[in-house]
Structures are given as structure tokens and as C-alpha cells.
Amino acid sequence: MLETEKRFVDKLKTYLLFAGPTTLVFVTVIILPFLFGIYLTFTNWDGISKAYTFVSFSNYKQVFQDPAFWTSFLRTVKYVFWTVLIVNGLGFFLAYALTGNTVKGQNLLRTGFFVPNLIGGIILGLVWRFIFSNVLVFIGRTLNVGFLSYSWLANPNKALWTLVIVSVWQYSGYMMIIFIAGLSNIPKELLEAATIDGASGFHRLRTIVLPLMVPAFIVTVFLTIQRGFMVYDVNLALTNGGPFKSTELISMHVYEKAFLAQQYGVGQSQAFFLFVLVAAISLTQVYFTKKLEVEV
Amino acid sequence: MASITISNVTKAFGDVVVLREFNEVFHDKEFVTLLGPSGCGKTTMLRMIAGFEKPTTGEIKIGDRVVSGAGTFVPPEKRGIGMVFQSYAVWPHMNVFDNVAYPLKIAKRPKEEIKRKVEHILEIVHLSQYAERFPMQLSGGQQQRVALGRALIAEPSVLLLDEPLSNLDAKLRESMRFEIKQIQRDFGITVVYVTHDQTEAMAMSDRIFVINRGVIQQVGSPTEVYRKPANQFVADFVGTINFLRGEVKNGRIELAGLGQSIPYDGIYKGKVVVAIRPENMSLLPTDKASLTGKLTRTFYLGDVTDCRVDVGGGQYLRLVADSRSYDSLTEDQELTVYIDDFLVYEDDGREDHTKIIT
Numbered sequence: 072m073l074e075t076e077k078r079f080v081d082k083l084k085t086y087l088l089f090a091g092p093t094t095l096v097f098v099t100v101i102i103l104p105f106l107f108g109i110y111l112t113f114t115n116w117d118g119i120s121k122a123y124t125f126v127s128f129s130n131y132k133q134v135f136q137d138p139a140f141w142t143s144f145l146r147t148v149k150y151v152f153w154t155v156l157i158v159n160g161l162g163f164f165l166a167y168a169l170t171g172n173t174v175k176g177q178n179l180l181r182t183g184f185f186v187p188n189l190i191g192g193i194i195l196g197l198v199w200r201f202i203f204s205n206v207l208v209f210i211g212r213t214l215n216v217g218f219l220s221y222s223w224l225a226n227p228n229k230a231l232w233t234l235v236i237v238s239v240w241q242y243s244g245y246m247m248i249i250f251i252a253g254l255s256n257i258p259k260e261l262l263e264a265a266t267i268d269g270a271s272g273f274h275r276l277r278t279i280v281l282p283l284m285v286p287a288f289i290v291t292v293f294l295t296i297q298r299g300f301m302v303y304d305v306n307l308a309l310t311n312g313g314p315f316k317s318t319e320l321i322s323m324h325v326y327e328k329a330f331l332a333q334q335y336g337v338g339q340s341q342a343f344f345l346f347v348l349v350a351a352i353s354l355t356q357v358y359f360t361k362k363l364e365v366e367v
Numbered sequence: 368m369a370s371i372t373i374s375n376v377t378k379a380f381g382d383v384v385v386l387r388e389f390n391e392v393f394h395d396k397e398f399v400t401l402l403g404p405s406g407c408g409k410t411t412m413l414r415m416i417a418g419f420e421k422p423t424t425g426e427i428k429i430g431d432r433v434v435s436g437a438g439t440f441v442p443p444e445k446r447g448i449g450m451v452f453q454s455y456a457v458w459p460h461m462n463v464f465d466n467v468a469y470p471l472k473i474a475k476r477p478k479e480e481i482k483r484k485v486e487h488i489l490e491i492v493h494l495s496q497y498a499e500r501f502p503m504q505l506s507g508g509q510q511q512r513v514a515l516g517r518a519l520i521a522e523p524s525v526l527l528l529d530e531p532l533s534n535l536d537a538k539l540r541e542s543m544r545f546e547i548k549q550i551q552r553d554f555g556i557t558v559v560y561v562t563h564d565q566t567e568a569m570a571m572s573d574r575i576f577v578i579n580r581g582v583i584q585q586v587g588s589p590t591e592v593y594r595k596p597a598n599q600f601v602a603d604f605v606g607t608i609n610f611l612r613g614e615v616k617n618g619r620i621e622l623a624g625l626g627q628s629i630p631y632d633g634i635y636k637g638k639v640v641v642a643i644r645p646e647n648m649s650l651l652p653t654d655k656a657s658l659t660g661k662l663t664r665t666f667y668l669g670d671v672t673d674c675r676v677d678v679g680g681g682q683y684l685r686l687v688a689d690s691r692s693y694d695s696l697t698e699d700q701e702l703t704v705y706i707d708d709f710l711v712y713e714d715d716g717r718e719d720h721t722k723i724i725t
Contacts, residue, residue, distance in 0.1 A: 263419060264456035266443045268470040268517065278469075282460040 112340040117333040130340040140341055143324040150231060150320060151299035154238045158295050159288065161239060162246030167276070169247070170254045181251070185244035192241075196308020199237045200224065203309075227317035230310055234318055237305055242298065246291045253287030254280070282363075289360040293353055300349045321345055369430055369524030369557045370395045371416060376425030378411055378581075385411050386581045389425070393559060395524075398551055400560045400568040403578035404604065409561045412578075413527050416559060417450055418443035429525060446525075449518030453530040455510045457502045457517070463489070464498040466513050470521040488516040491550065508539045515547070519554065526551070528560045532567065544570050565605045569593065577601050599712050602642045609684050611641045612714060620711070622658075624680025629656035631711065638714035645673075645687035647707040656706040660684065662696055676704055 112130050116123035134140060165184055169177050187195070204222040211219025223229040257280065265275045303322040306312070312319035312327075319327070325345065329338025371393040378386040386408040393399045401409035414420045415435060416427060426436035429448070434441040457466050464485055465472075471481045489495045492512040502510050511531060518526060528547070532540045548571050551558050562568055568575050569589040577584040577592060577600075585597040596602035599610070613622040615636050621628045622641065629641070660678035667690060674686045684704060696702070 258454065258456070260452045260454050260456040261458060263443070264450065264452060264514075264517075265458075265469070266419075267417060267446075267448065267450045268521070269444045269473040270469075271444060274473060279458060 108339045109343060111336055112343055114336050116335045119333065130336045133337050134340050134344055140324060143319055143321050146231065147300060147321040150234055151296060153235045154299045155292060155295040157239045158242045158246055159291055161243045162291065163250050165243065165247040166250030166254055170251055184247055187241050188245040192304030193308045195237060195241055196305045200309050203233055224310060225314055227314050230314060230318045233309060234306065237309055238302065242295060249291050250287050253284050257283050285360060285363045289357055293357055296356060297349060297353055371525065371557065372428040374426045376415065376422045376427060378415065378420065379423045384581060389583065391576065393557060395557055396555050398558045398571055398573045400562060400572040400575050401578055402562060402565060402568040402575050404563055407578045408581040409578050410529055413529055413559060413561045417448060417527055418446055447523055448525040448527060449521065449523040450527040451514045451518050451531045453533055455514045457510050457513045459502050462499050462501050463494060463513050467516045467520055469517060484520055488520045492516045508535055508543065511535065524556060526556050526558045528558065530562050547571065577604065599640060602710060607645055607685065609643045611682060613641055614638055625678050625682060627658050629706065633711055635711055635713055640712045640714045642710040642712065643706055645685050647709065648684065648686045648704050649688055650702060651705060653705045653707055658704050660702065660704060662698060662700045662702055
């Protein structure tokens with residue numbers, strides 16, 4: 072009995088020595104605020120004053136009754152849907168085209184497509200704001216192209232697409248890298264065997280490559296969904312929610328509620344609700360796609 | 368007609384020439400083996416026939432149709448051949464039935480025809496009861512049979528096999544050899560088989576093409592290649608052989624360093640290499656030739672005993688014979704080895720032909 076205890080204490084000491092500091096930071100900076108935040112969702116704190124009272128579930132009731140929240144949420148769903156679709160489609164297309172040495176300068180192109188991912192969200196948003204309102208408009212007016220002549224950022228119907236475009240530009244390269252790894256994992260002989268059996272390039276893609284790429288898609292779809300729902304920096308820098316709140320996505324809405332409208336409790340409830348929702352979507356996605364996975 | 372005509376094919380990767388001036392015809396319904404050590408170019412030749420590589424110069428025809436040549440290239444999917452890979456290359460995400468049915472599905476055959484043909488092929492390769500299983504649930508030998516079934520189902524006229532039995536254990540290799548040969552006979556297909564295992568080559572082939580460093584060393588039936596090897600490389604690579612250096616003098620070959628000689632009435636003069644197969648030596652007296660030596664080591668292999676005899680000058684001969692005749696011998700015993708048959712080659716001075724056996 073004593074020996075097992077001793078071994079456990081020894082293990083604990085080693086753990087604390089190596090992982091202790093990091094665990095401490097993680098718990099204090101992320102876990103504790105998270106738990107405290109959940110506690111605050113049951114209060115009416117305004118984010119500034121010292122006093123607040125317990126209001127039980129009324130904040131959550133407000134979440135479901137706040138039309139602005141739901142509009143923003145649906146808007147975000149629309150944004151996530153298109154972003155996930157285009158990022159994965161484009162990322163896979165780039166990976167497929169830039170594997171197998173068919174294109175000259177393959178490595179350079181791969182690097183080029185990946186670089187946008189390295190630029191921080193705020194800078195990215197500001198640069199593209201300039202492109203949308205100045206560069207494209209200039210081109211549109213000079214060449215007399217109708218739909219480019221007025222800044223998309225000023226058009227409530229088109230502004231959401233600017234966000235999609237920028238996110239696609241930002242993330243396609245990153246997903247491309249993941250897909251390249253997945254493609255490289257497919258043994259060449261599997262594709263050669265399909266060729267010998269008469270399969271054309273497209274047929275091989277459909278029947279051999281895509282089924283064996285499912286593990287890669289599990290990862291990329293999960294990442295794009297999660298990042299899509301959590302987007303804030305690009306949202307802020309590119310459109311700041313405008314024009315007329317037509318591009319205020321859900322993270323921005325929560326921020327407004329909690330800090331600017333000084334309804335911290337409600338804001339945090341919305342945030343927590345968002346967390347549960349995104350976690351549920353992501354876990355469901357991983358669960359179902361994992362069923363399609365096959366060992367090579 | 369499914370003959371394969373290879374005319375003046377050379378293949379180079381950059382500066383490295385992998386195959387030189389390959390000029391041969393594989394006849395319709397023939398079982399041809401490309402035999403050689405790793406890196407000799409045999410797999411490259413196979414891949415050129417399949418269409419995965421293009422010849423640097425030269426032309427390849429399947430039947431009367433040019434498939435690779437100046438200005439023409441027929442891609443692999445249009446050549447109408449079957450291929451079995453060393454790693455089997457069965458698709459892990461499809462079951463056995465779908466794997467074997469794949470070529471027919473691509474050809475858009477009707478469902479009933481596919482079902483009928485797949486079941487027929489599965490019977491031939493003895494996998495009928497595994498139709499619903501996935502490759503990861505099968506053993507290596509079973510996966511190899513899936514690959515074989517898949518290659519045969521589209522009824523190709525040519526079947527290419529790239530060291531298909533290398534990953535299987537010894538007993539399975541033996542039975543698969545027989546099965547493949549049987550299938551080839553029953554289906555009447557031309558087979559090009561690539562291997563470095565000369566036992567496989569000898570057991571299955573109608574003709575063997577022995578290749579070394581991109582150059583064909585000899586073409587012949589298994590008997591010809593084994594009993595009359597064209598040069599020292601073939602003699603050494605196919606089967607085991609003992610090499611002794613010597614010089615022709617007065618109707619005899621004086622063996623260097625041994626102080627012994629054997630009678631010789633052949634055409635070579637000057638420095639030569641004598642090549643003797645282990646099974647052509649025995650302790651039973653013949654009047655052809657003999658050497659004296661000391662028995663240094665025996666290895667009991669069950670059906671035969673492998674012996675080392677020190678004949679002097681630091682040289683050893685390796686004999687192989689029926690175990691029981693060696694039971695009465697002891698190590699370090701002086702004895703006379705009688706030679707039934709030997710080959711002679713000109714000595715080109717290269718060291719890598721002389722075998723040093725421990």
C-alpha cells in the first residue's frame with residue numbers, strides 16, 4: 072500500500088515539475104475565468120459596477136428572446152456554411168493540383184498560397200478593406216465593370232461576401248497543407264492499380280482519392296467550422312459589423328452585448344450558449360465523419 | 368494476339384542508363400520471367416510495358432499495336448493489361464467483391480454480368496467465402512489473391528506481375544507459384560513476371576531473361592539457363608556455383624594455388640575460370656575429373672547435406688548431396704571429390720565472379 076502511494080507521489084512530483092507551471096497558467100487564465108463566467112451568467116452584472124444580484128435563468132431567457140442575437144447567429148451560420156464549403160473545396164483543389172510534380176514551381180506555389188495564413192487577422196482585414204473600397208472600385212470605374220464600381224463594403228447585401236472572400240483567402244492555404252499531407256499518404260501503387268484497371272483521372276479521384284482523404288477532411292472541416300463561428304478580428308477590421316450591422320457576426324454581437332451595452336450577464340450567457348452549440352456541431356461532425364474513415 | 372515486341376528500348380533517368388538496347392519478343396501465351404538482382408532494370412522494363420514509364424528511345428508493341436514509341440503513347444488505362452503489384456495495392460476502403468469488380472464497374476458492365484464474373488473469379492482464386500471482407504481482415508496471401516483476381520477479371524491478354532510473392536512466407540510462395548502458373552495455362556494469357564528469386568523463375572517460366580545492370584545476360588528456358596549459363600554472372604546468379612581460377616596447359620587446367628589440375632579438351636586458352644555446380648560433385652568415383660581435399664564443415668539441411676571441402680590454396684568447394692551418403696564422414700577427413708561436369712569461362716580478371724565461401 073505504501074509503495075503504491077510513494078510511486079504516485081513521485082509521479083505527481085515529476086508532473087508538477089514539468090507540467091505544473093503550464094497547467095497553472097492554463098487553469099488560471101482559461102479554466103477559472105470560464106467557470107466564473109458560467110457563474111456570472113446567473114447574475115445581472117453590468118461589467119463595471121461592484122454590485123450585482125443573482126437572477127437565475129432570466130439571462131438565458133433573454134438569449135432566446137433577443138432577436139438581434141438570432142439574426143446575428145443565422146448570419147454567422149450563412150457565413151460559416153459558405154466559408155467551410157469554399158475553403159475546403161479550394162484547399163483540396165490546390166492540394167490536388169500542387170501534388171505529383173505536374174505543375175512547375177510547385178513548392179513556390181505551395182508557399183505562396185500558404186502565406187496569407189501567416190498574416191494576422193486585423194492587418195488582413197485592414198488591407199482588404201483598402202482593396203475592396205479603393206482598389207477594386209478604381210478598377211471597376213476605369214474598366215467600366217458594373218459590379219465592381221461601388222465598394223462592396225458599403226452594400227448591406229454584398230458585405231457578408233467580403234468576409235467570406237477574406238476568410239477563404241486566409242485559410243485555403245492552411246487547409247491545402249493538410250490536404251497535401253493526406254494526399255501524400257495515399258500509396259502511389261493504389262492509384263496505379265486503378266489506372267491499370269481503366270480508371271481515368273476523374274474516376275480515380277472519385278473512387279480512390281476522396282474516400283482515402285476522409286481523415287484529412289475530418290480535420291479541415293472541424294477547423295473551418297470552429298474558426299468560422301469564432302471569427303472576430305477580421306470581422307472588426309474589415310467591416311466592423313457594418314454597414315448597418317449587416318455583417319455583425321456572433322462573436323462581435325456577444326462582445327457588444329457584454330462590454331458595450333453593459334449587459335455582461337446576458338452577453339456571457341450568449342457566449343456560453345455559442346460555446347455549447349459550436350462544441351455540439353463540431354463533435355457531431357467528427358463523430359459522423361469518423362465512421363467513414365478507413366485504415367490504409 | 369498478345370505478343371509483346373520490344374524494339375531497341377533504352378531507358379535513362381537523367382545521366383543514369385537503367386536499361387540498354389532491349390530488343391526482344393515475348394510470344395503470345397508465353398510465361399516470361401525477367402530475372403535479376405535489385406536495380407538491374409527489370410521493374411523499369413515492366414513499368415514501360417504497363418505505360419507508367421516512357422522509353423527514352425525505342426518502341427514497344429502489344430500485339431500489332433504500338434503502345435510506346437516515337438510520337439505514340441497509349442496511357443496505361445487504355446492498354447488492356449492486368450497488373451499485380453508487390454504490395455498488392457488492394458483498396459482498403461472497398462471489400463473483396465468491390466475490389467475485384469472495379470475494372471468491370473469502370474467499363475460500365477451490367478450488374479448481373481459483374482456479379483457472375485466476380486463470383487467466377489473468386490472461385491478460381493479460392494476467395495469465394497471472403498467476398499464481403501475488407502482487406503485489413505485478410506492475410507497477405509489472401510490480399511495477393513484479391514489483387515490477382517482483380518487483374519484477371521477484365522480478361523486481359525497480357526498480365527504483368529511485379530515480384531508478387533516477395534512478401535509471402537515460403538510455403539505460401541510455393542503454392543501460389545503453382546496457382547499462378549495454372550491460371551496462366553487455363554486463361555491462355557501472356558505473362559511477364561519480374562523477380563529476383565531464381566527458384567520462382569525456374570519453376571514457372573517458359574523462358575527466362577537474365578538481366579544485370581540494364582543488359583540482358585542470357586535468354587533461354589530454365590534448363591538452358593541453369594545448365595548452360597552464358598557467362599559467370601548467370602552461372603553465379605542462377606543456382607549456386609563454385610569458381611576456381613586456373614590456366615590451360617597441355618590439355619589440362621592447372622588450378623591456381625591448389626597444386627592440382629583437371630583434364631580439359633575445350634576451346635579456351637590461357638587464363639580461365641572453372642565453374643562447378645555443387646550437385647555435380649560427389650564422393651563416388653567417376654573418370655572425368657577429381658580433386659583432393661579436406662572436409663571442413665557440413666550443414667545438415669534435412670533433404671541434403673551442404674559440405675565445405677578445403678582443396679588447398681585457401682579455396683573451398685561447396686558440395687551438396689543426399690544426406691545419408693555423408694553420415695559416415697567426419698570433419699577434417701581427407702577425401703577425393705569427383706566432378707561430373709563443369710563449365711569453363713575466360714578469365715577477364717574481375718574479382719567479383721570468384722566466390723569466397725565460408
